[in-house]
Amino acid sequence: MKDLGKPSVRTEKIGESAADQRIDNFLFRLCKGVPKSHVYRILRSGEVRVNSRRVGVDYRLRIGDEVRIPPLRVATRSSKPPAPAADFPVLWEDDALLAIDKPAGIAVHGGSGVSFGAIEQLREARPGARFLELVHRLDRETSGVLLLAKKRTALTAMHELLRNGGVDKRYLALVKGKWSKPRLKVDVALHKYLNAEGERRVAVSRDGQQAVTLFALKKPGQEASLLEATLKTGRTHQIRVHLAHLGFPICGDDKYGDFAWNKALAKRGLKRMFLHAARLAFRHPVSGEPIAIVAPLPAALADFLEILH
DSSP states (O other): OEESSSSSOEEEEOOGGGTTOBHHHHHHHHTTTSOHHHHHHHHHTTOSEETTBOOOTTOBOOTTOEEEEOOOEEOSSOOOOSSOOOOOOEEEEOSSEEEEEEOTTOOSSOBTTBSOOHHHHHHHHOTTOSOOEESSOOOTTOEEEEEEESSHHHHHHHHHHHHTTOOEEEEEEEEESOOOOSEEEEEOOEEEEEOTTSOEEEEEOTTSBOOEEEEEEEEOOSSEEEEEEEESSOOTTHHHHHHHHHTOOBTTOTTTSOHHHHHHHHHTTOOSOOEEEEEEEEEOTTTOOEEEEEOOOOHHHHHHHHHHO
8 A cells, every 4th residue: 555645635726617515526536546535534534624624425526625635555566447347228419418328227326335336437438528426316226317427617506506496306106005086296305324234225204405306196906006107306315214114115215115025026927116217307407598408218117017917
């Protein structure tokens, strides 16, 4: 191991190129060769400071921020590329944005026990790309539309749209049980916490953050029902926890679902969670043109739906 640069504290002032970037992603790119687990450790311990204050791993940098970085160590031996290059199916692309059809089972980014995700694989596959960042996130187990920005200005504009409700995000979910209501609005606050194993979980809590989901019945069934979920807020695991709270867990959900039911479904062919990001609609941040990006239901889910119904 060797020190990264001089064995002393360093300070980085944030300019336009790094504005609105998550602090963990900023450090990953600035401190190449430093294990991600170490970056997360120094963030959580408070050794990294922004404007002399501790920040969470999801803090977004602003122009003018001063980031204090402690002395870091990198491996001296040469290592393989951090992620295998992969080009995922492209649903839509122009000079500012890229939308891919993310498969289930692939994380959107590395960290928390995952060495790499879709964003790192795309960067390896597109070495000429000067800028490529996630606009939003999907759970590892969720498939469908994932939007990325190819310019900092597009990223900032899309985040503004997301904050102000300017993005229409719709998912398809197959839930256990007979759902009877054509439409239902769920406004139930959610709270994030870590379980005994240190894994992130979410629970319904009066003291949590507001979370609103609209549900529409797409295909009724006696033992399972297909729903369309529209997110009005973007909380972690929001759809999954809202449905479990209502007594209609998502089929195949290994965190909040009915585990015995999941095992029975696996024997009938469902090997993953039945949650798919089917549609993303918004006004283009540069042209103002209305854009609607659709990801077809994966064959494995469509085939299972036919078997079930």
